[in-house]
Amino acid sequence: xxxxxxxxxxxxxxxxxxxxxxxxxxxxxxxxxxxxxxxxxxxxxxxxxxxxxxxxxxxxxxxxxxxxxxxxxxxxxxxxxxxxxxxxxxxxxxxxxxxxxxxxxxxxxxxxxxxxxxxxxxxxxxxxxxxxxxxxxxxxxxxxxxxxxxxxxxxxxxxxxxxxxxxxxxxxxxxxxxxxxxxxxxxxxxxxxxxxxxxxxxxxxxxxxxxxxxxxxxxxxxxxxx
Amino acid sequence: xxxxxxxxxxxxxxxxxxxxxxxxxxxxxxxxxxxxxxxxxxxxxxxxxxxxxxxxxxxxxxxxxxxxxxxxxxxxxxxxxxxxxxxxxxxxxxxxxxxxxxxxxxxxxxxxxxxxxxxxxxxxxxxxxxxxxxxxxxxxxxxxxxxxxxxxxxxxxxxxxxxxxxxxxxxxxxxxxxxxxxxxxxxxxxxxxxxxxxxxxxxxxxxxxxxxxxxxxxxxxxxxxx
DNA sequence: TAGATTGTTAATCGATTAACAATC
DNA sequence: TAGATTGTTAATCGATTAACAATC
Numbered sequence: 001x002x003x004x005x006x007x008x009x010x011x012x013x014x015x016x017x018x019x020x021x022x023x024x025x026x027x028x029x030x031x032x033x034x035x036x037x038x039x040x041x042x043x044x045x046x047x048x049x050x051x052x053x054x055x056x057x058x059x060x061x062x063x064x065x066x067x068x069x070x071x072x073x074x075x076x077x078x079x080x081x082x083x084x085x086x087x088x089x090x091x092x093x094x095x096x097x098x099x100x101x102x103x104x105x106x107x108x109x110x111x112x113x114x115x116x117x118x119x120x121x122x123x124x125x126x127x128x129x130x131x132x133x134x135x136x137x138x139x140x141x142x143x144x145x146x147x148x149x150x151x152x153x154x155x156x157x158x159x160x161x162x163x164x165x166x167x168x169x170x171x172x173x174x175x176x177x178x179x180x181x182x183x184x185x186x187x188x189x190x191x192x193x194x195x196x197x198x199x200x201x202x203x204x205x206x207x208x209x210x211x212x213x214x215x216x217x218x219x220x221x222x223x224x225x226x
Numbered sequence: 227x228x229x230x231x232x233x234x235x236x237x238x239x240x241x242x243x244x245x246x247x248x249x250x251x252x253x254x255x256x257x258x259x260x261x262x263x264x265x266x267x268x269x270x271x272x273x274x275x276x277x278x279x280x281x282x283x284x285x286x287x288x289x290x291x292x293x294x295x296x297x298x299x300x301x302x303x304x305x306x307x308x309x310x311x312x313x314x315x316x317x318x319x320x321x322x323x324x325x326x327x328x329x330x331x332x333x334x335x336x337x338x339x340x341x342x343x344x345x346x347x348x349x350x351x352x353x354x355x356x357x358x359x360x361x362x363x364x365x366x367x368x369x370x371x372x373x374x375x376x377x378x379x380x381x382x383x384x385x386x387x388x389x390x391x392x393x394x395x396x397x398x399x400x401x402x403x404x405x406x407x408x409x410x411x412x413x414x415x416x417x418x419x420x421x422x423x424x425x426x427x428x429x430x431x432x433x434x435x436x437x438x439x440x441x442x443x444x445x446x447x448x449x450x451x452x
Numbered sequence: 453t454a455g456a457t458t459g460t461t462a463a464t465c466g467a468t469t470a471a472c473a474a475t476c
Numbered sequence: 477t478a479g480a481t482t483g484t485t486a487a488t489c490g491a492t493t494a495a496c497a498a499t500c
Contacts, residue, residue, distance in 0.1 A: 037441075065495095071459095078459080080499045081458075112345070167446075197346075215263075219257050219260040304481075
């Protein structure tokens with residue numbers, strides 16, 4: 001069989017650059033599926049049973065054709081004239097993203113932001129469980145936040161190991177961020193979500209995502225002003 | 227002159243789909259420039275004088291060729307063998323995004339999250355000034371946060387008008403979000419930054435940006451797991 | 453049936469990347 | 477000079493969009 005024939009007989013999804021079930025998603029597809037999931041999770045909470053690609057588009061700012069295209073690469077999840085079943089689509093996307101399970105995260109920082117994060121459902125709704133909150137301030141250690149008790153940062157390494165933690169969330173002041181990022185890295189965390197503005201230097205095997213509300217605003221403002 | 231000639235003689239930037247100084251940026255370019263600006267602002271704070279496209283790439287996860295391409299569409303800002311002057315590039319990008327000025331924002335919610343936002347420099351660093359903090363809780367009204375005093379939500383409309391506020395930041399619980407979004411819309415705000423998880427319904431002339439740390443994590447986790 | 457919305461095609465546009473001459 | 481990094485080209489890949497038949 002020639003390579004030409006092999007290419008021609010590949011499924012449409014693959015010829016288009018989309019993935020088969022055992023291939024890695026492209027960056028763009030994975031990012032968009034995650035956003036659909038967020039909206040769907042919230043829609044489910046609000047008791048919505050079905051949702052159309054147009055509604056998903058309104059909430060995610062992703063073109064509705066693009067949404068249908070993204071989803072149809074993995075199966076025919078929708079019903080013509082009706083839309084997508086919210087609950088079914090949530091579990092389909094969770095499967096595709098292979099994040100159907102529960103993931104443990106460590107939260108660093110027991111200040112206002114740390115408290116806000118620990119008591120919100122932002123992470124819990126997506127299967128992320130804050131298993132422990134850490135701070136360097138001895139005065140805060142031992143105080144309760146949500147259903148946790150603040151622990152000293154020196155316990156970090158042990159907890160990361162015991163609880164199989166891959167994700168660390170940094171909710172600390174700028175000056176403390178790099179030092180605590182270093183501790184997270186040493187403890188074995190692979191993904192850091194950075195709520196500070198500091199530019200964090202980490203080894204290549206660790207990924208940093210920085211929260212940047214101001215970036216979104218700058219960008220929104222540009223389109224408002226022009 | 228034929229249309230063909232007109233097209234051929236257009237500057238490279240325009241033929242490529244990039245903009246001339248009086249045209250609107252594409253969505254992608256505006257979003258990326260905003261991210262460069264965030265990193266540059268922080269780099270400037272850290273006393274960095276020059277930065278290479280590779281360094282910018284490391285922090286933004288945008289390909290370095292793409293960064294050079296984005297910037298060269300507006301001028302020759304870099305110095306070969308050296309990189310870009312941080313301070314000069316900041317002001318260039320601010321000019322391009324037309325957000326060189328100061329913008330007033332209203333913050334809704336004086337809970338943990340509201341306090342965290344008001345006392346951080348996340349917004350201030352990018353020219354956004356929190357001119358007023360609002361809450362519905364009479365017990366919180368009058369208490370100081372940062373250099374502000376919490377006001378009752380009933381003052382919102384007046385403040386938005388007086389201070390020429392275009393952006394509202396919602397730092398409130400899910401259940402309260404839609405109601406307060408309605409108040410922001412009625413008061414005349416055009417851009418809402420939503421820290422709650424609620425799906426907000428707003429008129430078409432208003433833009434909602436929802437904070438979604440969990441989306442970023444889901445996405446990062448996918449690439450870690452595969 | 454009539455209306456709505458999916459799934460899919462095809463065409464176009466923008467993003468990505470490697471490569472490298474120019475030049476600091 | 478030697479090394480580094482920009483600015484730019486050209487080729488490829490993925491995203492976007494309009495359009496519409498299929499079908500619920």
